[in-house]
Amino acid sequence: MKLSNRILALKESPVRKLVPIATKVKKTGKKVYHLNIGQPDIKTPEVFMEAINNYDTEIIKYSFSAGEPVLIHAIQDYFKRDGIIFDEEDILITNGGSEAVTFSTIAVCDPGDEILVPEPFYTNYNGFTGEVNAVIKPITTKAEEGYHLPKKEEIVKLITKKTKAILFSNPGNPTGTILRLDEMEMIAEIAREYDLFIISDEVYRGMAFDGLEGVSMGTIKGIEDRLIVLESVSKRYSACGARIGAICSHNKEFTANILKLCQARLCVATLEQIGAAALYGLPNSYIDSIKTEYQKRRDIAYNSLSKIPGVVCEKPTGAFYFIFKLPVENAEEFIIWMLEEFELDGETIMIAPAEGFYATEGLGKNEARIAYVLDEVQMTRAMYILEKGLEAYQKVNN
């Protein structure tokens, strides 16, 4: 009785694996500021629970496999605001963005097939692809270049007969980078030339700063048949625990096949879909307010970080993350030390080691990711603790 090689090969989530240490530390009375996980502190808009509490049903029935029509229509309207027209059957509701990635991978890859992914990337892409035997081929991007894409020739070098798709998050997790229009056009061009699917994970769309738009790949022309857009209410609407996402594509053969996966698992939780429909119905002004709030926090975090000697960090323009180089050899050891050994008036912080965001062996060892999901006062304090902790750590280690 042996477990499968594919499950044994999966690594623990780097974002979650240090949680037991934090839990133990908190039991001693130490306060831990959590910047390690993308769990926003912003209140979920009240329309979510209102819609659920007003939902009148005596039986919590199966929903439609493709999703509740009221939610699908709300997502259609959300895209329409940017001139992107999806038919009703182009949108399939999923258990969060997570299932959207897994289903897309199953649909475009057989075991051993490859997907290009700019690294550092959302670490759970490893799980979603590895558990169904697809292989991530990383396109390495660099802190010094603000994690923007390398030149076309660097990317196409990585393409083999087994390459089926290019997958990326935009705005990016963990980089906070927003793709420029010329990068999006380059991706489209490569996909057309090498006949690839484009899987555009847009769960942070709208969270774009400094006047940037963070446009959808859906606005790029000439890739309608090969574009798969992934959506989620988790971040934009601060509803991570709702687990509502979507797969959107104009490719009818693709969506018809994804529907088979949806039918197998029957449906997504009915109540949460009702709540999510209300979230998508919120006006653009809601998204603007979120954007303003996160931009303030980003500024606090960036201003602190950029003053710390030895830290390498470009100013990110989207999502609510950034990743940076620390002046330490091993970021994970530093993070554990911050939890277990360090405190400032009984407080410390937890951030995420970045090695797990890279597929290339050896990269990211001295990098970490911050999610700026705490309010201004707490962010200021947390960044101060990081600065002081780093000072102390360097003394101990020299």
Add this chain to the structure above:
Amino acid sequence: MKLSNRILALKESPVRKLVPIATKVKKTGKKVYHLNIGQPDIKTPEVFMEAINNYDTEIIKYSFSAGEPVLIHAIQDYFKRDGIIFDEEDILITNGGSEAVTFSTIAVCDPGDEILVPEPFYTNYNGFTGEVNAVIKPITTKAEEGYHLPKKEEIVKLITKKTKAILFSNPGNPTGTILRLDEMEMIAEIAREYDLFIISDEVYRGMAFDGLEGVSMGTIKGIEDRLIVLESVSKRYSACGARIGAICSHNKEFTANILKLCQARLCVATLEQIGAAALYGLPNSYIDSIKTEYQKRRDIAYNSLSKIPGVVCEKPTGAFYFIFKLPVENAEEFIIWMLEEFELDGETIMIAPAEGFYATEGLGKNEARIAYVLDEVQMTRAMYILEKGLEAYQKVNN
């Protein structure tokens, strides 16, 4: 740009594929009694929505990847009533029983590995295994034998080097068959001798008639390390749309690895877990009342069916299904004809063609499944319509 072979190979759900025809027919004003899908008409216990409405939170946060402790504890207590002791970390909450099957398959099978499954089986097992490239090897069971297991030598003949597990639902969907103790002991013996995992899908547990118990595989000794029990609130608590299930196992290496899959997809919907915890907290008297109700319906359906000339059907003892042979060549054609061509005072019925419940080519063509999920009055009427429809169909086709 080609979709993967694995997704193209998946078949549409036989339970859901005729739904568009039913939808069209209903638009003409014809009433359709739905016996095709396991969607109970019984009210979801009010504690479910009460718990959700009383859940006090301003942010719908990620839940724990393993599940909400309150729900895990409630499931522990549920098993404890039958003397089955699971530790907290032995139970992982999943998106319905569906995800529980998929995750178990990923954990025990690499691509090409095999799972033994008695057929006819829950048709979505095809999807859950096929989408991750595991292969179902059917153990054929027969209507004439009440769909009980064949002798041990028939089963072990099917085992190869690639066989990793035996998977079955008990009480059975679509058969309504409850395994006898000697069958459960035989499965345990085979698993020990051939070093297999046992995946026991017990989502219909408690729904056992005629004084039968419908005991869990968890009560069988000597298989603790290889037993995986799958749970769900969908049927027993009439909460299909909640999508709450669980994987339960004493094998700590297995659950530690399943946790990696749970972490990748972050968590299961938070609110629904709160509601589900309340459901598991219901006393045994709730399950008894459900049992009484379904037994009445089974009797109505069985009494009607057994009178129809040419129908072959053993009396099922559990779940809320049975499958039977029809005196027609092609059950699917008959079912479509019932929808499109037949009516009795403006009413007809929809049942599920059974071919999709078999993996062996050619089996089940003249069989159909009924889910007795309507109340006594409606069941009586629906069965009468079936009888009359069959009479008329045979006249047309002779």
